[in-house]
Amino acid sequence: xxxxxxxxxxxxxxxxxxxxxxxxxxxxxxxxxxxxxxxxxxxxxxxxxxxxxxxxxxxxxxxxxxxxxxxxxxxxxxxxxxxxxxxxxxxxxxxxxxxxxxxxxxxxxxxxxxxxxxxx
Amino acid sequence: xxxxxxxxxxxxxxxxxxxxxxxxxxxxxxxxxxxxxxxxxxxxxxxxxxxxxxxxxxxxxxxxxxxxxxxxxxxxxxxxxxxxxxxxxxxxxxxxxxxxxxxxxxx
Numbered sequence: 250x251x252x253x254x255x256x257x258x259x260x261x262x263x264x265x266x267x268x269x270x271x272x273x274x275x276x277x278x279x280x281x282x283x284x285x286x287x288x289x290x291x292x293x294x295x296x297x298x299x300x301x302x303x304x305x306x307x308x309x310x311x312x313x314x315x316x317x318x319x320x321x322x323x324x325x326x327x328x329x330x331x332x333x334x335x336x337x338x339x340x341x342x343x344x345x346x347x348x349x350x351x352x353x354x355x356x357x358x359x360x361x362x363x364x365x366x367x368x369x
Numbered sequence: 370x371x372x373x374x375x376x377x378x379x380x381x382x383x384x385x386x387x388x389x390x391x392x393x394x395x396x397x398x399x400x401x402x403x404x405x406x407x408x409x410x411x412x413x414x415x416x417x418x419x420x421x422x423x424x425x426x427x428x429x430x431x432x433x434x435x436x437x438x439x440x441x442x443x444x445x446x447x448x449x450x451x452x453x454x455x456x457x458x459x460x461x462x463x464x465x466x467x468x469x470x471x472x473x474x475x476x
Contacts, residue, residue, distance in 0.1 A: 293470040294413060294456055299463060310464045344412055352463045355403035359412035
């Protein structure tokens with residue numbers, strides 16, 4: 250079973266860059282898809298994209314394509330979500346999720362969430 | 370994209386009530402439908418996978434059913450710890466998508 254630990258809360262200004270992380274504490278980290286999910290304040294869950302760490306196969310939800318980059322470093326069992334230029338509308342809680350051995354599988358392991366606040 | 374429509378968006382219920390939440394998809398997704406529970410300030414928790422398979426530790430009062438485009442989450446006798454928001458999620462297409470959520474509140 251993979252345990253996921255996310256990096257801490259961030260406060261940024263519009264236009265700044267940011268990279269948040271999700272560390273997996275299990276040797277089979279590379280065998281599972283890792284996804285990123287956005288939850289804006291008071292709103293529902295939105296899948297942003299997925300990555301398979303073993304081969305870096307990455308899929309983005311169309312509405313997030315081009316605005317964020319998902320990556321992974323298998324040497325340290327860590328996945329990342331990054332922005333090159335934040336906007337106020339990026340203010341949200343971001344969760345990583347894993348446990349899906351194949352694309353059709355559900356995600357049974359979740360990080361604790363990283364709160365990102367973007368404000369001038 | 371596969372559109373997910375959950376209903377109702379919210380409901381008020383009492384302890385002991387039977388609660389039913391539905392999830393409709395814009396195209397057939399076979400059995401690739403999962404249910405999550407989220408409590409305030411917490412990460413989502415997988416309750417039911419592939420339509421009807423309860424995750425380990427999930428009480429048997431939770432059940433799931435359906436196929437194709439229409440799916441249901443049922444709580445047979447609502448307990449105090451069940452007041453939360455519930456989301457369906459399809460994994461037929463990648464990336465997955467969630468329904469908009471159903472908030473179960475105290476009546």
